[in-house]
Amino acid sequence: MNSIYHYFRTLPSDIILADISFVIIIIATTFLLTRYHKWKWLWSWITSTDHKKIGIMYLVVSFLFFLRAGLEALLIRMQLAFPENEFWVFQGERFNQLTSTHGTVMIFLVATPLLIGLMNVIVPLQIGARDVAFPFMNSLSLWLFISGGILINVSFIAGGSPNAGWTTYAPLSLNEFTPGPSNSYYPIGLQVAGLGTIMGAINFIVTIIKMRAPGMKFMRMPLSTWSMLITSVLIVYAFSALAVALLLLTFERLFGTIILSGSEGNPLIWQHLFWIFGHPEVYIIALPAFGIFSDVISTFSKKKLFGYTSMVFAIILIGFLGFMVWVHHMFTVGLNANINVFFALTTMLIAIPTGIKIFNWLFTMRGGRIRFDTPMLYALGFIVTFVMGGVTGVMLGSVPADYQYHDSYFVVAHLHYVIIGATIFGVLSGVYYWWPKMFGKMLNEKLGKWNFWTFVIGFHFTFFPMHILGLMGMPRRVFTYPEGEGLGWLNFVSTCGAFLMGIGVLFFMLNIYLTTRYGKFVQQHDPWMKRGRTLEWTVPSPPPPYNFARVPVVTSGEPLWTAYEAQKHNIDFEGDYDEIHMPSSSSLPFFMGMAFLIASFGFVFEIWSVAILGMAGVFTTMTIRSFQNKNGYFIPKNKVIYNDKGVGY
Amino acid sequence: MPSLAEKNLFSDHHAQMNILAFWFLIGAEVVVFGCLFGIYVSVQELTNNGPGAKELFNLSEIIVSTIVLLSSSFTCALGVYTLKLGKKTMTLVWFLLTISLGLGFVILEGIEFMAYVAEGATISSSPFLGAFYMLLGTHGAHVLFGIVWIFMLLIQLMMYGITKETAPKLFIASLYWHFIDVVWVFIFTVVYLLGKV
Amino acid sequence: MRSLYIIGTAFFLSGCSSIAVLNPKGTAGEKQLDLLLLSLLLMSIVLAVVFTLFVRFLVKYREKPGQEDDFPTQKAGNKKLEISWIVIPFIIIIVLAVPTFATTYQLDEPFNNDQDPLTIKVTGEQFQWSFYYPEYNITSRDELRIPVDRPITFKLSSKDVIHSFWIPQLGGKRDALPGKENTLRMTAIETGTYSGKCAELCGAEHALMTFDTIVLDKDDFSTWIEKMKDGENN
Ligand code: HEA
Ligand code: HEA
Ligand code: CUA
Ligand SMILES: [Cu+2]
Helix, strand or coil: HHHHHEEEEEECCHHHHHHHHHHHHHHHHHHHHHHHHHHHHHHHHHHCHHHHHHHHHHHHHHHHHHHHHHHHHHHHHHHHHCCCCCCCCCCCCHHHHHHHHHHHHHHHHHHHHHHHHHHHHHHHHHCCCCCCHHHHHHHHHHHHHHHHHHHHCCCCCCCCCCCCCCCCCCCCCCCCCCCCCHHHHHHHHHHHHHHHHHHHHHHHHHHHHHCCCCCCCCCCCHHHHHHHHHHHHHCCCHHHHHHHHHHHHHHHHHCCCCCCCCCCCCCCHHHHHHHHHHCCCHHHCCHHHHHHHHHHHHHCCCCCCCHHHHHHHHHHHHHHHHHHHHHHHHHHHHHCCHHHHHHHHHHHHHHHHHHHHHHHHHHHHHCCCCCCCCHHHHHHHHHHHHHHHHHHHHCCCCHHHHHHHHEEHHHHHHHHHHHEEEEEEEEHHHHHHHHHHHHHHCCCHHHHHHHHHHHHHHHHHHHHHHHHHHHCCCCCCCCCCCCCCHHHHHHHHHHHHHHHHHHHHHHHHHHHHHHHHHHCCCEEEEECCCCCCCCHHHHHCCCCCCCCCCCCCCCCHHHHHHHCCCCCCCCCCCCCCCCCCECCCCCHHHHHHHHHHHHHHHHHHHCHHHHHHHHHHHHHHHHHHHHHCCCEEEHHHHHHHHHHCCCCC | CCHHHHHHCCCCHHHHHHHHHHHHHEEEEEHHHHHHHHHHHCCCCCCCCCHHHHHHCCHHHHHHHHHHHHHHHHHHHHHHHHHCCHHHHHHHHHHHHHHHHHHHHHHHHHHHHHHHCCCCCCCCCCHHHHHHHHHHHHHHHHHHHHHHHHHHHHHHHHCCCCCCCHHHHHHHHHHHHHHHHHHHHHHHHHHHHHHHH | HHHHHHHHHHCCCCCCCCCHHHCEEEEHHHHHHHHHHHHHHHHHHHHHHHHHHHHHHHHEEECCCCCCCCCCCCCCHHHHHHHHHHHHHHHHHHHHHHHHHHHHHHHCCCCCHHCCCCEEEEEEEEEEEEEEECCCCEEEEEEEEEECCCEEEEEEEEHHHHHHHCCCCCCCEECCCCCCCCEEEEECCCCEEEEEEEECCCCCCCCHEEEEEECCCCCHHHHHHHHHHHHHHH
């Protein structure tokens, strides 16, 4: 309570601004929703259990988080634009908050959920399923993610953000050195979001294993689906390790254990646990993107994916090796040389399965008819960017050289090359590609190209100089650097690049706005010049709530393409129409998420009554759910027939 | 070999999906406990001049609670057996016995912890004790959760009888119960037995 | 290795000398630069191959007018090619891994006594460095003076959170942890002043936790030691 009072007394200007914009956004949203009578519509989304709607909500919310973290990136770049610069209030502690939340939000609340959201829409369509295995749990995952996200995001205006980096190393992250709620937001917020992620992953696994259409053998699944399957397995194991790490940090901060303390305990335990999670996490956010690129490149080259089988095995191998390299983030902590070289070797070995994928993509294009629409542009941009980032990764794996690179801007360069190159390009590619499937309209190609070129050129201007900055001796997470070491102009170039990226993002937003407002609905199932190959392009755009009026019988890896080659317009749906069972919508996930949110606030501020109240809410909703016998409802047969015959061919 | 009744009760597509999901949940739990054991083992020696495992633990008391918990696994298995036979009352009895034993275990554990705290061995005394309470606390919380869960399922069993809805749920809860018992075996070995030598 | 230096210099053309890591003045830094250049060379080969194929395929196989309704032949794969891009990267990795291992062990090796190493105890704390010379029983803060050409053994630790001790021009970093002592060895080979940094986020003033490293020749170093001793005594 005390800290809340204290907070209102000492408001710096940036927080006042954040508060004001927060209030304005709330009022504006409320006003608009009321003005256009959209509350009911909003509620129907909130309570929806349709995998497509849930996926879209994932995308929307994580895009908002992306804007926030991107804005932070711009603030970081402004503070670093000149040597010994003093931009606004972002020096010292405030700067540390910026980097920490930028990294945390980008990794946990942007990269991961963006991909999960997109895959939520696409995977059931690709395997010919009518929904995911557990629609209720799917919605719950979403709301847990949103609760955790809200928690991390309001920290800035309520008591201080986490400020020990996205890696939150102990002992800096312990009460002794960072008192107050700031670093409690991190373990508690991520615990809630992480729980949702694990549930989502289990949902994907069961869906993919158990709900495939007849004939859709494992080795006929599209690569997006394959990579989401492997990613989900990685999530189940990696996020459980994270859960323990976060639990440990929570205990340290709230209940007084001293396991991580510098004097009695061992702070390295945190680093091991964190990276046992952390390295698989970077593949968790890369593999689904690889899947998207596989589908996109094959579609826009009009070619079957080269080396399908080896692609699948490469994903599995990457996932497996991903758990055996974590120490490469800890080469400088003083472990013995044998350990370091072992992990150097495993690290470098990952280049091989990744290389297999790169070359397979290249050879998919060979002999094709390549078109350069925006999804493909992003895929091509990915190849260039990611290979550059990947090879710096291998350089980082060379232990003694890493003594130089570690915690310098060289690492910052590497991580943005691979993450933006894979994840962000992947999501943009996928969003352009599947937008017509999600919303029934094509995004504007011209704006798409503006979006692509500004974003990519800005990207290289922002991050290429960082390699050199690192080699010049600029450590990461510094809010300033001295005049006269020659760091100035490269930093300035980087800042300019960041703004160009911002313009790219604005083009993207403009594109969405104009398309939604003025775009024409597409009538085809497969609006991409009849190049589609997989099942999602056999249903109307957007698909009906039940996706497939009649479940397809799959006889090849690329059913639609096979049909095209046979001069057909679409695959043949056989069998009779029948009534379709649909899951009922439910408000429980929303309330459970909110109960978690309340409990989390209680924990963060150590107000136990609130925490207990929240947990009681959680258990109440769980009990209600356990006793619920909502069995969904049926869409009658004649309605299904009417809908299906009414549209398309 | 699944019995005839079992086939009917658990062959439902939805039940199978639940069971598969549950196995992956167990996978996650294995990692959780694996990490907790890892933490415990790596700080075992860091006793901060306070009591270590040797001084603190009293094996005979632990053996009692071990017997209590492991026998609950036995009654639980009997419960599943009668469930498959479709005997509602017996199922109820066995599972009630199971959760009572579980409750007994939790109470014994609470008494044990209280004794340690009285000796001044609290969660913040040393890294060793912190890891000890975290590991055992997490396990205890799982037992507690299992008790509440099974209790709610039993109410449903009373309300609706043995159906395609209730039977798979109870079956999954029983798997969960066995899992936390197995975890206890590891705790008993790693924490108590090896702590004593 | 000489040829690598030339490639490295050519790669960066100008401004190389202002890039600390590429312009080492210490033994450890030199070994690390060798590895950097070797890996850079290997990675340039990889990039060259990938980019060549990339550009070639894009130019050659883009859809030309009139091809809209084509059905290109669908190839599922090619065993020989697929094996080649497993084997060749594997070789590249071995070429990089072997010197990586060797250098890791070399840098880890203690100096022997006839090299007459100087031990310095480095302690990081929020937000300053202190350097204790057990041999002379003197302590200096935020300024590290060392003799040229004499092996130095740094014993690193921390009073509070984790810091990381880094002098880019002399060699790579090592963390200073609370409750643990880490060792870092290097020899400066040229006199001069080099900047030192803290490379691990350690709180509000992490950016300001810098120090100057002044490498002196033998006589100047002794003079400094004497002066410091006097200072301590007064
Ligand atoms: C999407 C995320 C992503 C991906 C895919 C990767 C991929 C890789 N990463 Fe990266 N990494 C990060 C995200 C990612 N990383 C992040 C976020 C950090 C910083 C964390 C922090 O401290 O904040 C980091 C840090 C990091 C470090 C620690 C640096 C340090 O702090 O000192 C290391 C060290 O080894 C490393 C290595 C690698 C390697 C070897 C790969 C490999 O998987 C790359 C493989 C790809 C290729 C090599 C290119 C294609 C291959 C070919 C064309 C075949 C031929 C190639 C060869 C023969 C070489 N990474
Ligand atoms: C998904 C991952 C992701 C993404 C996409 C980005 C994107 C960007 N990142 Fe970040 N970054 C990380 C993950 C990511 N980063 C991580 C993990 C770290 C390490 C953190 C740590 O050290 O702990 C890091 C650290 C990091 C640093 C180092 C900080 C330091 O060490 O002190 C820098 C410095 O320049 C930086 C810059 C940028 C920039 C310029 C972008 C740009 O690409 C951003 C582009 C986006 C925009 C420009 C937004 C556009 C918004 C608008 C146009 C405003 C509209 C707004 C409204 C309407 C509200 N990042
Ligand atoms: Cu000390 Cu950073
Ligand atoms: Cu890694």
